């Protein structure tokens with residue numbers, strides 16, 4: 051890893067941490083109440099190692115096999131916690147069950163059962179993903195399904211439902227996400243779920259103002275992704 055690349059990363063990281071801090075102060079929240087999830091999908095393992103050397107510990111991956119492979123390669127990095135944040139096919143549930151510290155995209159019972167069967171050791175922290183804007187073909191359960199879904203998954207061993215997550219409709223305008231973040235926070239509160247995973251590079255400051263406890267930020271940290279997702 052070249053030192054100029056490392057320096058550029060350190061600067062982006064410091065800038066991001068300052069923005070997160072300011073959003074916390076601006077909304078009367080303790081900075082410690084918001085955690086940064088560094089979304090490393092489609093970035094090479096040496097970038098993750100560099101981020102770890104600079105103190106980051108939580109990394110988000112979208113693809114189960116990529117998570118499996120990176121976790122195996124970086125097994126020696128102390129304190130590193132992997133978060134699966136993308137949709138997972140049932141046949142790949144084992145990779146998430148084996149490697150992840152948390153899963154941010156739980157949205158169907160069949161997958162929950164598979165994760166439950168395959169998890170060993172401490173329970174997998176799960177965020178139920180909501181299709182909060184009721185978009186056609188979008189991942190996530192509808193708000194109307196949430197009570198029954200929570201009831202069903204609460205019976206499964208090996209999973210700990212800690213919160214809710216969402217990815218609002220893509221927009222260039224961060225403010226457009228606000229009503230969806232608000233709606234997610236209301237649902238989490240109603241069900242006494244403490245964690246809210248919401249906000250990306252585009253709109254993390256709005257998400258923090260609306261109560262995010264985890265922001266999932268990729269591009270602002272690692273730059274543009276090197277591989278295009280459609281190639282996978």
Ligand SMILES: *Cc1c(COP(=O)(O)O)cnc(C)c1O
Nearest residue numbers: 089135250251252266267268269
């Ligand atoms: C890629 C991704 C992110 C990060 O997006 P950036 O715009 O790169 O910050 C966050 N959440 C999910 C679910 C993602 O797939």
